[in-house]
Amino acid sequence: MNIRSVATTPFADQKPGTSGLRKKVAVFRAPTYLENFVQAVFDTIAVPPGATLALGGDGRYLNREAIQVILRMAAANGFGRVLVGQGGILSTPAASCVIRKYRTFGGLILSASHNPGGPEGDFGIKYNTPNGGPAPEKITDAIFARSKLLTSYRILDADDIDLDHLGTRMLGSMGVEVIDPVADYAELMESLFDFAAIRELFAGGFGICFDAMHAVTGPYAKEIIERRLGAPAGSVINGVPLEDFGEGHPDPNLTYAHQLVEIMYDVDAPDLGAASDGDGDRNMILGRGFFVTPSDSLAVIAANATLAPGYARGIAGIARSMPTSAAADRVAKKLGVPCYETPTGWKFFGNLMDAGQVTLCGEESFGTGSDHVREKDGLWAVLFWLNILARRRQSVERILLDHWAEFGRNVYSRHDYEALPTDVANGIMEQVRGAYATLPGRAFGNYTVKACDDFSYTDPIDGSVSTGQGLRILFVDGSRIVFRLSGTGTEGATLRLYLESFEADPARQGGDAQLLLAELIAIADEISGLYTRSGRQRPTVIT
Ligand code: G1P
Ligand code: ZN
Secondary structure, eight states, X not given: OOEEEEEOOOOSOOOOBTTBXXXXXXXXXXXXXXXXXXXXXXXXXXXXXXXXXXXXXXOOTTHHHHHHHHHHHHHHTTOSEEEEEEEEEOOHHHHHHHHHHTTOSOEEEEOOTTSOOSTTSEEEEEEEOTTSSBOOHHHHHHHHHHHTTOOEEEEEOOOOOOOSSOEEEEETTEEEEEEOTTHHHHHHHHHHSOHHHHHHHHHTTOOEEEEOTTSTHHHHHIIIIIIITOOOTTSEESOSOOTTGGGOOOOOSTTTTHHHHHHHTSTTOOSEEEEEOTTSOBEEEEETTEEEOHHHHHHHHHHTGGGSGGGTTOOSOEEEETTSOXXXXXXXXXXXXXXXXXXXXXXXXXXXXXXXXXXXXXXTTTEEEETTSSSOOHHHHHHHHHHHHHHHOOOHHHHHHXXXXXXXXXXXXXEEEEEEOHHHHHHHHHHHHHHGGGOTTOEETTEEEEEEEEOOEEOTTTOOEEOOOOEEEEXXXXXXXXXXXXXXXXXXXXXXXXXEEEEOOGGGOOSOHHHHTHHHHHHHHHHHOHHHHHOOSSOSEEO
């Protein structure tokens, strides 16, 4: 078998974002597009001869083809061994688990997360470092710089390798080990949670509906929730990963996981509803007719963490992204542990976790996780809830009402305006920024502005500074409005409006967040000109 060096010309658009390089499938199909990026990664990370790579993806369209190319390129670039999930499957948290457990020289994860798949959909690829987490900006910037200078890539001339049967096969002098994508992850979950208590919960008739959304968590959820924990067969729905996710949008929110939402708001709803996204790192939690915001979920998990064996000794601290509500801050305060406010994106949690400063992390965008891996972890969050429910034996709603009574309720919502023309989205942000000078001290009905700023963050571990992370309007009573442009959308610009107000009085904590936030929503429009500028009367997605 020959190693070839193939001449190529650089692409100008291979800048990896916070979640890797994400593009339409058609872009990835352009000749040498994938090869160029993979070569740029391998050149940047300087592969030590004989190193091991972890490899897998969420099973979307192009996954298998891309894996075959990457295997041949890994063999030509000095890797000695690749651990690849059977069928090319590895959820993002499972990939992080495999990287850490087998101490690989990082891994390549193929996914565009919650974005739709199929020939018309999105594809993506990202490099995770040996700690199991997404590559930090200095590495992704270096990959981008390298991609612009690339003149050739290296590849082994070889046939496709069998990915469907476990075992080791040789590709040139490199071993390709096809591993069970679920086993290592399931073992890790068993070490963290009280499986015996959860088994007892299910044996007592407790019902769950887990919606895998035709995406990667199907096999994981079936093995763990149905087989190991004994939930009845059929508890996992849409459990077979499909290349186009059944033409769905595998994003576990109230809009896209509507099948689950209908089940959970029906008269005979099960006790717990949950869903995960394309690559398995996001989660949504529902009780019977009751939605748990991701911000509240993080706070409840933190407040009840010691009920899970893996966290019985308590947590070191919590980190949440800036737009995530401050519900977790209140728990941290009570527990006497630090709470960090970071920019959006999981990568900002990595340093804090590596330094042992935090145990739990969360984002309002349905991301929750801990230092067991270096990615957010959808199924982990569901198992944490099951563990809490198994020990407390109360409904999801009861647990939330009690939590609010104890800590107060951070009423919260996110409004997304998707696929706006870029200049329109920028115009809205500019109008808000332009109003900064006049806002402090100004009263809007019940709310008086205290301050406004452009959120920036200095990493307490490595001192790196991230600026321009969202426009914050902070009110005297602790309420907030945040405007932020998405970094992951692939069509035009997505504007996110985050709304938060605090309610300490249990008598007024119940009720619909949209109603409770109506005044803040109107203020956001008044300051930004959102409706007029966008020509939209309502958001694309409300969470
Ligand atoms: C979105 C979420 C963010 C998350 C990211 C990757 O990014 O808002 O919290 O880390 O996806 O899953 P955004 O599109 O807002 O930049
Ligand atoms: Zn994801």
